[in-house]
Amino acid sequence: MSQPEGRDTTSKVGTARGTRPRRVRIEVWLTPEERDEILKKAEKSGMKGSAFLRALGLNQPIRSVVDLKAVADLAKVNGDLGRVAGLLKLWLAERRGEGAHPMDVEEMMVRFRGLQHQVFEHMGKITRDS
Structure with missing residues (x-):
């Protein structure tokens, strides 16, 4: 039986999702x-x-979904650490010496930045290893 003219008779398997055509199966x-x-x-x-x-x-x-979720969670924690360090810096600029010794606040700020760096390194390790 012949097909009407102009009608495509090739298989469309695998093209519905917008991916490259996949016509071979194992x-x-x-x-x-x-x-x-x-x-x-x-x-x-x-x-x-x-x-x-x-x-x-x-x-x-x-890549494990769990690993990628962990990276997303670490990114949120890293952002929180950055915000806290920024608030400490603002406090030092505007209220230096009020409520705490400035050296203690600066030391805490440095520790927060160090923690941020460690979190960032762990995020990179997870994405490289997974």
């Missing part, structure tokens, strides 16, 4: 337990099963 025989384990690992990484297996097969990094 079947893998698994036990139900293996399938469940793969799907659990894919879910932990925030990926669909096929994307997870494709990334593994192409030796691409798999």
Whole structure:
């Protein structure tokens, strides 16, 4: 049976999501337990099963959603540390010597900046290692 003229008869598999066309499929025989384990690992990484297996097969990094969430949380803590250090600096500029010795406040400010640097280093390590 012939198709009407102008009608595209090629498969559109894999193009609905705006990705490159994927028309080839590989079947893998698994036990139900293996399938469940793969799907659990894919879910932990925030990926669909096929994307997870494709990334593994192409030796691409798999980032854990937990690790990326930890980096986001660390970024918030880092921002909070920066805000506190900024407030201490403002206090030193406007109310030097009121309520605390200026050297103590400056030392605390330096410690906060050091903590910020450590948090930033940990964030970088997590994103590089995951």
